[in-house]
Structures are given as C-alpha cells and as structure tokens.
Amino acid sequence: MENSPKTLRLIYPQWQGADIVRWIPEIEDPDVASRGYYLGAQLLDFLAPSGGQETCTVPVSTDLTERTTTNGVLDRDAIAAQTGAALDILRVKSPDRIVTLGGECSASVVPFTYLANKYGGDVAMVWIDAHPDITLPGDAYAGYHAMAVTACMGLGDAKIVSQLPATIAPERILFVGLRDWERDEIKERHASYGIKHLSPDAIRSNNGAVAEWLRACGAARVVVHFDLDVLDPAEIIAGVGVVPDGMKIDEVVSVINTTAREKELVGLTVAEPMPRTAIRIKQMLSRLPLLG
Numbered sequence: 001m002e003n004s005p006k007t008l009r010l011i012y013p014q015w016q017g018a019d020i021v022r023w024i025p026e027i028e029d030p031d032v033a034s035r036g037y038y039l040g041a042q043l044l045d046f047l048a049p050s051g052g053q054e055t056c057t058v059p060v061s062t063d064l065t066e067r068t069t070t071n072g073v074l075d076r077d078a079i080a081a082q083t084g085a086a087l088d089i090l091r092v093k094s095p096d097r098i099v100t101l102g103g104e105c106s107a108s109v110v111p112f113t114y115l116a117n118k119y120g121g122d123v124a125m126v127w128i129d130a131h132p133d134i135t136l137p138g139d140a141y142a143g144y145h146a147m148a149v150t151a152c153m154g155l156g157d158a159k160i161v162s163q164l165p166a167t168i169a170p171e172r173i174l175f176v177g178l179r180d181w182e183r184d185e186i187k188e189r190h191a192s193y194g195i196k197h198l199s200p201d202a203i204r205s206n207n208g209a210v211a212e213w214l215r216a217c218g219a220a221r222v223v224v225h226f227d228l229d230v231l232d233p234a235e236i237i238a239g240v241g242v243v244p245d246g247m248k249i250d251e252v253v254s255v256i257n258t259t260a261r262e263k264e265l266v267g268l269t270v271a272e273p274m275p276r277t278a279i280r281i282k283q284m285l286s287r288l289p290l291l292g
Helices: 030-034 036-047 076-093 105-118 144-152 184-193 200-205 209-216 249-262 276-285
Strands: 007-012 054-057 097-102 123-128 173-176 196-198 221-227 264-271
Touching: 007 036, 007 076, 007 105, 030 036, 030 276, 036 097, 036 276, 054 076, 076 105, 097 105, 105 123, 105 144, 105 221, 105 264, 123 209, 123 249, 173 209, 196 209, 200 209, 200 249, 209 249, 221 249, 249 264
Parallel strands: 007 054, 007 097, 097 264, 123 173, 123 221, 173 196, 221 264
Antiparallel strands: none
16 A cells, blocks of 8 residues: 655744844844744644644754854854754655744745755745745845745855755746835846746736646646735734735635645745734733742
C-alpha cells in the first residue's frame, strides 16, 4: 500500500527580518514591539487546527542585543543561523508537505525552497500579500521579510541564499492581493522580473483568475504564502500593515482552496501575525501581583 504523504507543522517564530516598531505606536516598548511576531507565531500554533501532524519549532533567538545591518540586511547573522537551523530540521524530518506558522514573511523561504528542491523544481508559488517582498540588500528598507520572494528566487545576501536548496523562477510565481508597492523602484523591479500579479479588485472582478494562472503555470504542485496584512483592515487588523481596500477573509480562503483544488498543495505558510491586543494584555498582566 502506498504511504500517505508526510506533513510537518513547522513553527517558525522569526522576527529579526522586520523593522516595524514605527508602525505599531500603541506598543511603547520597542523591544516588545520588535518581538511581536514571536508571540504571533505561538498564537497561530494555538489557534490553528493541528490535524495530528508532527510539529517542530525552529530555534529562534529572542536576545535583544543591538540590532545591526550587515551587507544591507538587518540582523543578517541571526537570520542566516536560523535559516541553517530550519534546513537542518527539514533534512532530518524529510516531510512531503509543510504547514509553516510564522513569524514574519521570511518564514516561507526555507520551507518553499526545500519543497522546490524535493520536487525537482516542479513547484509554483502563490504569494498572497499586500506587498511584493522583492526588496534587495542595499535598498532603503533593510528588513529581510521584504526580501522573501527575491530570496526564493535566489537573489540577495550570499550568506543566506547560498544555504537555500533550490530557487523558484519568476514565471512560476503569482502575486495575489498586492496594493502597496512601497516605492517606485520596487514597481520597476517587479516589471523587470515579469511576475504576474492580481490586485484585490482583479480577484473580485474575475474569481477564476487564480485557477487560470495555475492551469497555465506548468507545475503540478504549489506552495502558498498567506501574509495576514493582505486582509482588509476594515474587516480585521491581524498584521502590521493597515493599507485600506484589502482582500476579505472569505476571498483569501476561496483563493487558497481554489489553489488546492487545481494543484497538489505541498506548502502553506501563514505569516506576519502582529497580535497587538495580546501583547498589551501580556504587558498588563506582567504588572499585577501574584502572577510573576
């Protein structure tokens, strides 16, 4: 009898790739705000149904040493070390499918490139996000989470990307939900890469657009990245970004389920949870007697 595919649940609470303190002013302590994604990953693990999969957690440092930028990447050495640790877990466990709960956006880089390697490059990537995440070292913003897609393409800091087991070609990548290009050079870079993208309005006007792209992409398998800031803040604020006119919860769920019907879904990441209210409750509780 053929063995069932092995699914691994990977908790990847990496926070060092983001520089987001200025966007969450209600959390006054910058160290606490910086590490918000760490708590966010733990909460996703608590909230998400498990299905009985084996669970592993990537060891992520919570040390708050001085944050430094090396070769254009904030906290580069910590990220490189955690990249190696995540790869070690996947090589030992050898999963066929991976559910990743992050952490900031770069939590997808290791599992997606691992899966691209495992399946000989026969993998497409659907990136559901308000932002394209194609920043490069040396750009105005040094956060690695904004470099996640370019890292999957094999572009970026050599100490990090040289560890990655495979790359994903731009013609195998689909952006869904983009509405914040951040800077003109990012839009120009996107055009040069030729990555197909669908805005929230494009999804609403043609709910078959994702299925059409998947049928034409040439890959049998797919990985999906779901960044919580793609969601419309008028409905829910689950991430850092609050750019208006995002995707509705039902729209995102529909896109992911459509993707899974069209292709074999081998990787799913939920990333960028910023639990603002939970952080503030935690801070409040730490000030009460008998709880310490």
